Amino acid sequence: MSDTGRPGSWTDSELATLAALAETFVQGDAARRARLAGEALATIADPAQLAQLRLVLRAMGSRAANLLLGGRPTGFAAMTPAARERYLLGWAHSRLPQRRSAFGAFRKLLTFLAYADPGEGVPDPRLAAIGYRPDDPPVTDQPTPIRPFLLPPATSTDPDARVTLEADAVVVGSGAGGGVVAAALAAAGRSVVVLEAGPFSDEGSMPRTELAAFERHYLDHGLLTTWDGSVTMLAGTGVGGGTLVNWMTCIAPPESVRAEWGTDHGLEEMTGPAWDADVTAIEDELGVAVATHIPPKDAIVLRGARALGWDAEPTRRNADACGDCGSCGFGCRRGTKRSGIRVHLADAAAAGARIVADARVTRVILEDGRAVGVEAEASPGGDRPRRIAVRAPTVVLAAGGLRTPAILQGSGLMHPAIGRYVRLHPVPVVAGRFTERVEMWRGTLQAARSLEFSEPEPGRNGYVIEAAPGHPGLLALALPWEGTEAHAHVMAGSGFISPLIAITRDGGEGRATLTKAGRVRVDYRLDATGLATLRHALVRMARLARAAGATEMVAVGSPAAWYHSSLGDSSDPARAFERYAERLAAFDFAPNRGGVFSAHQLGSVRMGADPRTHPCDPWGRVRARADGDEPIGGLYVGDGSVFPTAIGVNPMVTIMAMARRVARVILAET
Ligand SMILES: Cc1cc2nc3c(=O)[nH]c(=O)nc-3n(C[C@H](O)[C@H](O)[C@H](O)COP(=O)(O)OP(=O)(O)OC[C@H]3O[C@@H](n4cnc5c(N)ncnc54)[C@H](O)[C@@H]3O)c2cc1C
């Protein structure tokens, strides 16, 4: 932030409009939120997107522009609260996609900050009003089993000198896939360096608030979206990657999908003993066990599904027998979550791997057509950036489904399918309101799931229904905004809300591209099957919520679709509900109308037999070209990017099993 208290290069008038927006979305703390929002956007937004948002703010602040566009010569900040609200709702429902996109971007950021920011000093009155008192679990007295490798100190004579490390293998990214590969290579006696772009937190110092967790351990501070803002995405960052903050639901991939990967993409050994052995080994390492604590939001899934005669069971998850605090999305301070820092990275470190935090790889070093290492920028603990090179004959990219293709593109690799076929497991939401207190932020994150619709039917793909855990910031950005009071009213009852989500197998796909500024742009479109799947899931989630006793529910979006059991045709509630279900069956999922979320980014450097459409061969070797099968020597991908398609269930276990396969190939070849 600049000395004037202004973040980045924001002008006073842009900040004034941002503050007026903040105050209109949620009353209170507007200047502070405008400053936090400005800082966040200046840090993480692509310059092209930032320029667009600033242009929007300037237009909103301009009397002339508002006269031209809305017939009133008043800047946004000078309007009455009611006029500002009408103005924003006009943008929310605009026929122009750019207006809906801008509305969505500001809405999500400013409503999230209103409830995620604990404020300065005094307890936040908004959080107090909703009864948000998250548990404060005891901090483990066992030391976290890894320590990051410290780079040699810079010399005063040449502080910018490049640090060069030598290793047998360098693994880029320390999440679900990278951890497994690093552990396997280190256990086999290879010297391994892991470079991780995000920071290291030991368990005792994991973040305690939602805002701090998003800033430290979520990619792009948790503000990741598709380029048009239509899909809100979450991904982890830091030593441990997604495993550090994820919700620990462990579901093996459907056999039908694996069979399809064999027949349609030429992947061998996807069904049979080798695959089963990989999944069993992963589950043993993770200590996967059935959830024993079933909090209210998950009891709703079990109750509703069983009342309808649908499948529903407690989930299997990778944590010791805890489940009482609900802070897993901030990183586990008690040390009971079996994330990378307790399992695979810990094993890798015990076998000698050097794990470097805050080291962002910028490119793969290629010499004579083979990979010989990587270059990175490191800024451990926010220190002055240092340049690092790791020279290693084996390079494994595991930077996640969005960053791995960007590194390949940034290294000059030209295979046209790199970055294509991005799958997101798009998630629609139905939030039910119940008469009992649910407190979706408390207890096991996901203790129950229904696989009733996991197999596809003609016209739609498979999906899993789960309860979404979350703290108030995430809930505030997910719930519809239909006016200042309306949003405050729904949030005031958030202790009684239980959102249901459906993890759907994508119909449609996206593309990840490296921007000029070195960021990643994701474009994504659902096809007709994808849309039908989301609508099918909305209807089923609504039926489940009703069967479990929801008195109100909302399918999230702009416009949202509300159901109130006390309204409508009270003489025939069943008929009133069926009319609601018909609305959901036609729900508008146009970009920035229907609410769509994703915590699973997959398939962007996919594996397969056909070199034209698969940048990796079936064993994770990166191909040099699309017109031949020749791999680039020493270059592999070992994360969710390699999925040939989406799978329609939570992917961590599958990513880890695929990473084991890749590690086996590396060990056989090097
Ligand atoms: C909130 C949340 C909840 C989830 N819940 C579940 C769940 O319950 N069950 C489940 O199965 N899955 C869940 N997932 C998904 C799962 O965690 C991810 O799919 C999985 O972690 C992806 O593994 P990966 O190896 O592909 O990438 P990641 O685990 O995302 O790891 C990639 C790592 O690479 C690092 N990186 C990126 N760029 C660079 C670079 N240039 N240089 C160096 N490092 C880089 C990143 O910082 C990150 O740490 C959840 C995800 C989130 C975000």
Ligand code: SF4
């Ligand atoms: S795993 Fe989750 S519920 Fe268990 S102690 Fe850790 S943060 Fe709390």
